[in-house]
Amino acid sequence: MEIFNNILIYFVIVPLLTLGGLALCSNRGIKALRTVAVVGASALMVLAVWLVSIFLQTRGAGDTSEMILRSDVLWYAPFNVHLALGVDGVSVVMILLSAFIVFAGVFASWKMNPMPRQFFMWFFLLSTGVFGFFISIDLFTMFMFYEVALIPMYLLIGVWGSGNKNYSAMKLTLMLMGGSAFLMLGLIGIYFHSAPEGQPLTMNILDIAHNNAIPHSWQYVLFPLTFVGFGVLGAMFPFHTWSPDGHASAPTAVSMLHAGVLMKLGGYGCFRIAIYLMPFAANELAWIFLLLTGFSIVYGALSACVQTDLKYINAYSSVSHCGMVLFAILMFNTTAMTGAVLQMLSHGLMTALFFALIGMIYGRTHTRDIRDMGGMMHIMPYLGVGYVIAGLASLGLPGLSGFAAEMTIFFGSFQHTDLFHRVLTIMATTSIVVTAVYILRVVAKLLFGEVQDEHHRSLTDASWEERLSTATLILAVAAIGCFPNFFINIISSSFAPVVKALQAALPVL
Amino acid sequence: MTAFYMFRIYYLIFWWKKHEVHDAHHAPKDQPWTMTLPLIILAAISCVAGFVPFHDMVTWDGKELHTALDLKVAGTSVLIALVGIGLATVMYLKENPLPERMANSMRGLWTASYKRFYMDELYQFITHKVIFQGLCVPIAWFDRHIIDGFMNLLADATNSLSFGIRRLQSGSIQAYVYVYLLGALLLAAITMICVIF
Numbered sequence A: 001m002e003i004f005n006n007i008l009i010y011f012v013i014v015p016l017l018t019l020g021g022l023a024l025c026s027n028r029g030i031k032a033l034r035t036v037a038v039v040g041a042s043a044l045m046v047l048a049v050w051l052v053s054i055f056l057q058t059r060g061a062g063d064t065s066e067m068i069l070r071s072d073v074l075w076y077a078p079f080n081v082h083l084a085l086g087v088d089g090v091s092v093v094m095i096l097l098s099a100f101i102v103f104a105g106v107f108a109s110w111k112m113n114p115m116p117r118q119f120f121m122w123f124f125l126l127s128t129g130v131f132g133f134f135i136s137i138d139l140f141t142m143f144m145f146y147e148v149a150l151i152p153m154y155l156l157i158g159v160w161g162s163g164n165k166n167y168s169a170m171k172l173t174l175m176l177m178g179g180s181a182f183l184m185l186g187l188i189g190i191y192f193h194s195a196p197e198g199q200p201l202t203m204n205i206l207d208i209a210h211n212n213a214i215p216h217s218w219q220y221v222l223f224p225l226t227f228v229g230f231g232v233l234g235a236m237f238p239f240h241t242w243s244p245d246g247h248a249s250a251p252t253a254v255s256m257l258h259a260g261v262l263m264k265l266g267g268y269g270c271f272r273i274a275i276y277l278m279p280f281a282a283n284e285l286a287w288i289f290l291l292l293t294g295f296s297i298v299y300g301a302l303s304a305c306v307q308t309d310l311k312y313i314n315a316y317s318s319v320s321h322c323g324m325v326l327f328a329i330l331m332f333n334t335t336a337m338t339g340a341v342l343q344m345l346s347h348g349l350m351t352a353l354f355f356a357l358i359g360m361i362y363g364r365t366h367t368r369d370i371r372d373m374g375g376m377m378h379i380m381p382y383l384g385v386g387y388v389i390a391g392l393a394s395l396g397l398p399g400l401s402g403f404a405a406e407m408t409i410f411f412g413s414f415q416h417t418d419l420f421h422r423v424l425t426i427m428a429t430t431s432i433v434v435t436a437v438y439i440l441r442v443v444a445k446l447l448f449g450e451v452q453d454e455h456h457r458s459l460t461d462a463s464w465e466e467r468l469s470t471a472t473l474i475l476a477v478a479a480i481g482c483f484p485n486f487f488i489n490i491i492s493s494s495f496a497p498v499v500k501a502l503q504a505a506l507p508v509l
Numbered sequence B: 001m002t003a004f005y006m007f008r009i010y011y012l013i014f015w016w017k018k019h020e021v022h023d024a025h026h027a028p029k030d031q032p033w034t035m036t037l038p039l040i041i042l043a044a045i046s047c048v049a050g051f052v053p054f055h056d057m058v059t060w061d062g063k064e065l066h067t068a069l070d071l072k073v074a075g076t077s078v079l080i081a082l083v084g085i086g087l088a089t090v091m092y093l094k095e096n097p098l099p100e101r102m103a104n105s106m107r108g109l110w111t112a113s114y115k116r117f118y119m120d121e122l123y124q125f126i127t128h129k130v131i132f133q134g135l136c137v138p139i140a141w142f143d144r145h146i147i148d149g150f151m152n153l154l155a156d157a158t159n160s161l162s163f164g165i166r167r168l169q170s171g172s173i174q175a176y177v178y179v180y181l182l183g184a185l186l187l188a189a190i191t192m193i194c195v196i197f
Helices: A007-024 A030-060 A089-108 A116-135 A139-160 A165-192 A205-211 A216-233 A242-249 A252-277 A279-305 A310-329 A334-365 A381-394 A401-414 A419-447 A454-458 A464-482 A484-505 B002-014 B033-049 B071-092 B098-105 B107-114 B116-169 B173-196
Strands: A068-076 A081-087
Touching: A007 A030, A007 A068, A007 A081, A007 A116, A030 A068, A030 A089, A030 A116, A030 A484, A081 A089, A081 A116, A081 A139, A089 A116, A089 A252, A089 A334, A089 A464, A089 A484, A116 A139, A116 A252, A139 A165, A139 A205, A139 A242, A139 A252, A165 A216, A165 A242, A165 A252, A165 B116, A205 A252, A216 A252, A216 A279, A242 A252, A242 A310, A252 A279, A252 A310, A252 A334, A252 A484, A279 A310, A279 A419, A279 A484, A279 B116, A310 A334, A310 A401, A310 A419, A334 A381, A334 A401, A334 A464, A334 A484, A381 A401, A381 A419, A381 A464, A401 A419, A401 A464, A401 A484, A464 A484, B002 B071, B071 B098, B098 B107, B107 B116
Parallel strands: none
Antiparallel strands: A068 A081
């Protein structure tokens, strides 16, 4: 089959093969399980790096088409469903991000117990969904992979979670399913207006965008449905409450993958489907969602200031940072959108790092309450330094990823000259200060100060697989911070079609 | 003022009161050369820094700034500085009750300046009381109870609704027939009423 010549399909095949390999192992052979999982994750990493180099070569050779590496296989003729593959700069970096996080996630769940085989199987099924979502450009296939990524979360949290895990798993799944119900309605609506009268309907995103046939009256209905549908996953206020509970109960690797990649699915979907396909309604209704996301940014940051559970702090901080992603996407200019994608990368890696470290600390102290901990810098210096680095990336220290992303976003959003956008931007910028408050509060309480519990003195520092897991992420965070241009070059060309569509939809300017 | 407070510090540290040395181990010692050397270098440079012709180097319009020594200005400055030093000498050279008495006579001003005019307290108040207690805590409460509470309410409402209509599917044939008959009667009654009127 011709589709197997396309590198993209292997992003789905490799996790599925890993899944099959894991199914053949047994729970007692933990070494075999680890080997299979590491081989699978490394293969994905190699593929992702290879994909980046292919992408750079293709673009370097002067190929300016919107999506490269396109393949198309007809799946189900009555609805014109295709397995349509294709990537642009944004999907390429998202795939790279996912590969990094899956890799780090495997090492972070090295000692997973009980039932490591089932855990890794669900974990790789989740990754299949994530990668499948990023490589497809067909509405149906995207939605299918989106669901594949959501459902395993229920079992991963419900079975391997901690604390109030049944409640959290149920809440997370139901809220996200509620979001995807909106989304499905939206997608069906888009499908039925995907082509002008008399032409066959299509699910292909590029075709729909070029046809631009969705009537304006319908865009008013479909845009909110899709945007909110993806916005739930992007933790947009007021649909974010699954995030604190879900993250707090999820096992480490699942939190990492969920905050690191899955929440990016929301931002990516808003950008790729909601805004790109319905530019008219996007322009008209942007103000509502700008208010909501602008509010999310400040609200999440302020809520994080008074939490005492490490994972809650990080979950609310994710609400704030993911709000920034959607906020920047809604600014509709290339600079802000570039910033949004950088922020997705930055937040993905940094939050994954945070959750990895929190998981490791929790695995030792068996508490996540910052009031019960202190002086960890002496006890576990490696994890402590890692935490400080993650914190500094989060509060936007130059040289780490957060700074590059947030600067780009605020530069982009301040390009709007009207009062509304400016005021919102200024409001959003205040969150940087608040971020510094809650990060430094935790660092001061957790890492320095008095040791709260004498038993903590006997705890050990990170083991080699934990060091590998966190070092991968720290390197990536620093790489984005030091060489943002490399990533900006990859992504920035992808925004031209979207911005063009938005400008075409604008009333006379 | 600068001359006054610098000399106050100098006198207080080196002259004011002779400390009894109890323990040779804790006795103040002269610092090692790693600290002395930088101090000497910095002191030497400070002594000659005034003669560096900065006015030739730093300009705002690219031209040299013409400077001259105005004896009136310079003289007054030196005089004021000397007065400051003299005042500090009188107040702080030897241990004496004069500073204490002056502080007592201007207690309010003294306390305010001792507390750095309450700037830190003001910041502390704004961050802790206004932002933390007044903003963050209510927001966190709002999030847990109103927003999340609404989601829980939805879930609970769905739950109790299903619980309520659960009886409709009891599996008891008699109940089904009973409801069916009642419904048929009701329909018949409505039809009759419609026909009559």
